[in-house]
Structure formats: structure tokens, C-alpha cells
Amino acid sequence: MGVVNPISKNGVTCDFAPRCWWCQEPIDASDQPRAALQNLHSECGIRRIVGSLAHLERRCSCHVPGSAEADPPGMSKRKAALKAVELWRKQQMQVEQRLDRTAEQDTE
Numbered sequence: 001m002g003v004v005n006p007i008s009k010n011g012v013t014c015d016f017a018p019r020c021w022w023c024q025e026p027i028d029a030s031d032q033p034r035a036a037l038q039n040l041h042s043e044c045g046i047r048r049i050v051g052s053l054a055h056l057e058r059r060c061s062c063h064v065p066g067s068a069e070a071d072p073p074g075m076s077k078r079k080a081a082l083k084a085v086e087l088w089r090k091q092q093m094q095v096e097q098r099l100d101r102t103a104e105q106d107t108e
């Protein structure tokens with residue numbers, strides 16, 4: 001990974017724009033305030049903990065010997081993190097629904 005060019009399109013140095021240390025992309029006002037403090041997008045933080053898209057889809061080396069755990073090729077780290085978090089949230093919801101169903105059965 002090379003040095004990030006601090007010169008923006010209009011030639012103004014923007015050293016102050018915080019960048020995410022995970023994906024190297026700028027953190028802007030649409031991200032949570034905490035993201036700027038930690039220099040980490042909230043999604044990138046979750047991705048770091050829950051694993052890559054391949055890991056969540058059980059295609060990684062944890063589940064398939066010899067395969068890779070990396071983010072999808074051709075996808076930026078930021079995009080891969082957003083995708084991984086999207087899938088992770090979906091999986092969490094499915095787990096909760098399954099637990100709800102088990103709880104209902106228990107009361108019968």
C-alpha cells in the first residue's frame with residue numbers, strides 16, 4: 001500500500017480529513033462521530049471483528065481447506081466491509097428469528 005496522496009482535486013492539501021485506517025478512505029460527516037475519533041468507519045470496525053464476506057458465507061479457510069479468507073477481489077476494502085456487515089446483520093436477524101421460534105415452542 002503506497003502513501004495516500006494528501007492533495008485533493010482542487011489542489012488544496014486536506015491533511016485534516018480523517019481517514020479510516022482499515023480501508024484508507026476518508027471519513028465524512030455522514031459517518032458516525034465516533035468514526036472520526038477512532039479513524040475507523042463503524043462498518044469497517046464491525047468487519048474487522050466479524051470477518052470477511054468469504055468467512056461469513058463459510059467459503060473461507062475456516063470452513064473450506066485451502067481457500068482464502070480475503071475480501072472479494074476487485075472490491076474496495078470499504079465496499080467489502082459494507083457488504084460483509086450487510087450480510088452479518090441479515091445473519092444476526094435470522095438467528096434471532098430462530099431463537100424466537102424456539103422460545104415459542106418452549107411455552108407450548
Ligand SMILES: [Zn+2]
Binds near residue numbers: 020040044
Ligand atoms: Zn473504513
Ligand SMILES: [Zn+2]
Binds near residue numbers: 061069
Ligand atoms: Zn474464516
